Amino acid sequence: MPKPVLTISSKNYGAWSLRGWLMCRLAGLDFSEKVIPPDDPAMKAEMLLLSSSMLVPSLENAGLKVWDTLAIGEYLNEIKPKAGLLPADAKARAHCRAICGEMHSGFSSMRSSLPMNVKARFPNFKIWSRAQTDIDRVVAIWRECLKAYGGPYLFGKQPCIADAMYAPVVTRFITYDVTLDTVCAAYCKRIIELPAMQEWIKAAKQEPEEIDELDAEF
Numbered sequence: 750m751p752k753p754v755l756t757i758s759s760k761n762y763g764a765w766s767l768r769g770w771l772m773c774r775l776a777g778l779d780f781s782e783k784v785i786p787p788d789d790p791a792m793k794a795e796m797l798l799l800s801s802s803m804l805v806p807s808l809e810n811a812g813l814k815v816w817d818t819l820a821i822g823e824y825l826n827e828i829k830p831k832a833g834l835l836p837a838d839a840k841a842r843a844h845c846r847a848i849c850g851e852m853h854s855g856f857s858s859m860r861s862s863l864p865m866n867v868k869a870r871f872p873n874f875k876i877w878s879r880a881q882t883d884i885d886r887v888v889a890i891w892r893e894c895l896k897a898y899g900g901p902y903l904f905g906k907q908p909c910i911a912d913a914m915y916a917p918v919v920t921r922f923i924t925y926d927v928t929l930d931t932v933c934a935a936y937c938k939r940i941i942e943l944p945a946m947q948e949w950i951k952a953a954k955q956e957p958e959e960i961d962e963l964d965a966e967f
Contacts (some may be wrong), residue, residue: 753780753810760953764865764917767949768818769806771913774945776829780808819853822910836904844897845904845911848890852914859883863921867953874925884927887918891933901939908943916940920950 755773757766773780785805807816808824815824826834836842858879876884894903894911903911919940922929929937940946 750811753778753808754783755780756783756785756805756807758785758805759956760949761867761956762865765818766806767917768913769808769821770949771916771945772822772825772834772910773808775908775913776825776832776834778825778829818914819849822849822913826910833907834910836909841898841904845909848894849911849914851890856883856887859921863925865917865920866924867920867950869924871924872926876925876927887915888929888933891936895932895936912940916946
């Protein structure tokens, strides 16, 4: 049987692609990557937040195609139940789904004013008030989860779907020099140090292509 195929966009700019890719890695799925070119309309839609229905990333496996990152996560949890992508406890699982859904549909001000750009650094970046409100909410979610479930990840001892959903935010906080408390800064460090994240970041830094609209300092 052929390997599952995950279609993704840029590793430097692709926040949704990172989420789906990291979920596959955390699930232990043996998959191959298909990277769409930078001039592909689907990639531009993802990068520039122009699409309300994200078709990238998408996962093809056993004759089935699954798109939308949350759907990919739920599918992976079904085919790889031992990976622990969702918490075992029902209440924690519901909480996990709630904060993943919030990330999936919210935080538009933060996304638009702090686009993912792994290779870039903007020290002392001026953050707009609406984006700061989003940042404050993300930090509150992290603190609540880390306290409730004991860390070091959002729902306990191993990274799960929620950590994958918030991983691009971690890269944004580093890129734009966002000030964090010690608890959240330590959480960011743990996410960045995941072997899969190190693999992604290394590949992102090797990407030759650039998207001018996303390299502007807002």
